[in-house]
Amino acid sequence: MSEFTQGLDKMQPAEQTHCLGILPSQLAATSDSEKLYSLLTDYNFIEAKLSAAGAQALIEDYDLATSPDIITSAQKADKLKLIQETIRLSAHILAQDKTQLATQLIARLMRFEIPEIQALLAQAKQQKIPWLRPLTPSFTPPGGRLLRTLTGHTDWVQAVAIAPDGKRAISASSDHTLKVWHLETGEETATLKGHLTYVNAVAVTPDGTKVISGSWDNTIKIWNLATGTEILTFAGDTFAVEAVAVTPDGKRVISGSWDGSIKVWDLSTGAVIFNLKGHSSFVQSVAVTPDSKRLISGSGDNSIKVWNLETGKELFTLTGHADWVKAVAVTPDGEHIISGSYDGTIKVWSLSAREKLFTLGIHSSFVQAVAVSPDGKRVISAAGDKTLKVWNLETKEELFTFTNHIAPVNAVAVTPDGKRIVSGSSDKTLKVWHLETGKENLSSAGHDDWVNALAVTADGKKAISGSGDNSIKVWNLANGEELFSIPGHKDWVKAIAVTPDSKKIISGSGDKTVKVWNLETGEEIFTLTGHTDWVNSVAVTPDGRLAISGSGDKNIKVWNLETGEEVLTFIGHADGIKAVAVTPDGKRIISASGDTSLKVWSLGKENNILANLWNLVVKNQLFTLKGHESFVNAVVVTTDGKWGISGGRKKLIKVWDLSSKKEIFTLAGHADAITALATVGNKVISVSDDNTLKVWDLLSRKVVATFRGDSALKACAMAPDGVTIVAAEASGQVHFLKLEEGKS
Structure with missing residues (x-):
């Protein structure tokens, strides 16, 4: 002490x-x-x-x-x-x-x-007290570009603006709200409510007193930033508002609409000054030159138009993008337009010469937003590839990439001092970053996309993960070291199982196949085809001879792991199969489905399915377990084979007695859908879209320990020792944990 x-x-x-x-x-x-x-x-x-x-x-x-x-x-x-x-x-x-x-x-x-x-x-x-100790460095460390994460929105963050004092950020979201954040403390200081649906756009007046928002409810609202109260609603649009801007003189509001029109409004009265028409598709972005004389618009017709704000006349059109122009910005000197497009490119245009100068760079997905630093030297782009990129406008080189969001980045803004940027994403978060430092956050072990599946070998030495990046990775369970990666699937890897002898990996994928791999070499042994939809779950019988797969095609298939042949199909669910498990005696399969039920199926007496191949029919369904109110996402069987445990979309875990065919009890504690379960002995672990992993004691029916990730936890596995746990996030991060009993 x-x-x-x-x-x-x-x-x-x-x-x-x-x-x-x-x-x-x-x-x-x-x-x-x-x-x-x-x-x-x-x-x-x-x-x-x-x-x-x-x-x-x-x-x-x-x-x-x-x-x-x-x-x-x-x-x-x-x-x-x-x-x-x-x-x-x-x-x-x-x-x-x-x-x-x-x-x-x-x-x-x-x-x-x-x-x-x-x-x-x-x-x-x-x-x-009992807790989960990290065995590896599995969160973003200090010393890099990421400063903090702001959470509070319950749906996509669509837009972000920063007040002129640089102290507050305002975000607009698909959850119908705007939020005001204190950038120094990360505190959410206000939530602005009033829109009836998605809020797509936000801007702040130059004096920092008002917020302007545009929504799919066809309205523009003006808010008092200090009090969070609504001042005025502009209701002249008859289509969804996609973009808003304020003139630097603070007198006019510009809005871009789904009908292809642009309106110029008097900020003080809400009167329409001009209704600008010329685009042949929706207007997704608007910006104003520093002198308040010209307006730039980007459209779904792939063009950029420049307008005279004093007369309301179109001056000229810029073409060159091959897809929607999602974002436009103007450099502080008023000389250049920066545009971002769904064609993945960022282009630079001369306002005076009325022509494209060059393509600054490219993302691997659509560009959602662009911003320019106050000194006009750097451009920041945000894209559907989940990254932000910083570009040198003079040398045309990419300076660095920010990677920490787990979904498309929809918005970006720069603080007036040019030191920080704020990004908003479909992952429902905002992130605050250092713009001046080029030092990248050290990476931690993981995948490049969601980790959907995990398994641990029976000898407790290795963990195997399957991801939305289409790869399988094999890890040393003792130290979290990646041993090797297995490519081969053509779509997300959705399911992983390991044979009891720890020699083979079974994987199921969005490419509708089941593959069998040599665990030591990573070589493919078989590709098992027959499903007509994603393979969401796989399991192996205790003798290692059969693999079971469950698919979105509503079918469960049984495969001979010695020959690679399909043995049997179980039909009976009314919706896709989300998970399958095999009882420890190898006699029964339990399936969980989107139809809200679990079904228990017979694999035949003494698991002699191979000897009695042609005597088996699809009437092997023994009974159905009902009690969940929505999708059942996960199912496991306790080590003694007495209980089945299921987790569903409605946040609950249910425990079933497989002899009496009845629900024994329910475990409640998660705040979002259960995504995966694992069990050893009297413990069950659950992971959820609420970002948490919970360890439950089945005897006391209480939570023993909780671990909270940075994003939704999608997969988990427990080693035979009952204390070593692997969990994985939608971010791709893999966590290696040990359950510690606590020191009295």
């Missing part, structure tokens, strides 16, 4: 809170830098301050300490900044669950071989 903890334990709760609040500032005021440094590298202080005051108060303590007047050692200041940045990167997770502190610190800092950091992590491992 640290000296700090001993002192704190002697205080009453109110005294503890007061002490935690003033102690860092008191030490700073007395220039006691050694004690302040010791305090801020003490896990017990960090934990107590987080619990009492939250992450931002803790972050501000480090701001105080890293002032050159307080801690003069640059090396010590750098170490404190690593801890501070880790807390900032973790803030969105800690805001939901403060008990994740130890996990977050370890997973983000373990790669730093610094004595004070390692001592901090050693303290963090002394948890008194």
Whole structure:
């Protein structure tokens, strides 16, 4: 126990809170830098301050300490900044669950071989309650481009704008709302409600007092940024509003609509000044030159048009994109237009010469947004390939790529000082990034797309993952090292199983095939064809002779792993099969379906299916288990074969007695759909779209420990030891964890 903890334990709760609040500032005021440094590298202080005051108060303590007047050692200041940045990167997770502190610190800092950091992590491992300890560095570490993640929207973030003071960001979302964020603290300061459907566009007036939003409800709304109240609604559009902008003089609002028209509005009265027509398809983007005299529009007709804002006349049209022009921006000097298109390119145009100058760069998917730095030297593009790219406008070179979103990036804005960018994505988050640093965040082990499936070999030595990047990866379970990657499927790998002898991998894919692989060499042994839709789940019988596959075609197929032949098809579900499992005695299959049911099927007496091949018919359905109210996404069978456990879209886990064919109990605790289950002994682990993994004790029916990821958790597996766990995210990240009992 640290000296700090001993002192704190002697205080009453109110005294503890007061002490935690003033102690860092008191030490700073007395220039006691050694004690302040010791305090801020003490896990017990960090934990107590987080619990009492939250992450931002803790972050501000480090701001105080890293002032050159307080801690003069640059090396010590750098170490404190690593801890501070880790807390900032973790803030969105800690805001939901403060008990994740130890996990977050370890997973983000373990790669730093610094004595004070390692001592901090050693303290963090002394948890008194059961918890999940990261075995590998599996979260974004500090020191890179990503500053923080902002969470709160419940649907796609479609647009983002930054107030002129650079302190606030405003986001527009498909969840029908706008949100106002404090960029220094990450706090959501207001939610603006009033639109009836998707909010696609947002802008801020030059004086920073008003927000303008455009929606698919055909309206434009004006909001008071300080109070969050609606001031005025412009209702002259009869089609969805796709884009909005404000003239630099703050007098007019520009809107682009789904009907191909552009309207110029008087901001103070809501009166239409001009209705500009000329595009032959929807207008997706609008921008105004710094002198407020010209308007630029980008359209689904693949063109850019330039308009005179004083007369309402079209000046000229720029063509060259091969698909929709989704984004336009103007450089601060008013000389150039930057455009982004669904053809994947970013193009630069001369306003004075009325021509394309060059193609700046290209993304591997559609470009959703572009922004220009205040000095006019850099262009930032956001795209459907989940990345942001920064380009040098003078040299035409790509400077760096930001990769941390897990879905298309729809919006980007730059702070007025040019130091940070804010991005918004279909993953429902906003992210704040360093624009000035070229230092990339260190990568962690994982895939380039969703990880849909995980399995652990029976000998507990390897883990296997299958992903939306179409690959299978084999990992050393002890240290999380990637051993090798197996390409071969032509679509997402949706399912993984391993034979009991740990020699073969079975995979199911969106390409409608089941493949059998040599686990040691990665070589393909068989491709099993017969399904007519995605193969969502695979399992293997305990003797390793049969593979079971469940597909979106509503069928379950049984395959001979020795010959690669299809043995049998089970038909009976009214919707696609989401998951299959085999009982430990090898006699029964349990299937989970989108039709809300589970079905139990017989594999034949003594699992002698191969000897009695032609005597078996598809009437092997034994019984149906009903109780879920929506899709059943996952099913497993307990080690003793007595219970079936299922998880569904409605956030619940149900436990079934396979002898009595009845539901025994329900486990509730997740906030979104259950995506996968695994079980060993009396434990079951569940992962969910709510970003959490939970370990449950089946005897007490309670949660033993929780782990929270950065994105939806899509797959999980548990080693035979019952404590080593692998979990994987929609981000592609793979986490290797160990269930620790806690130290009393």
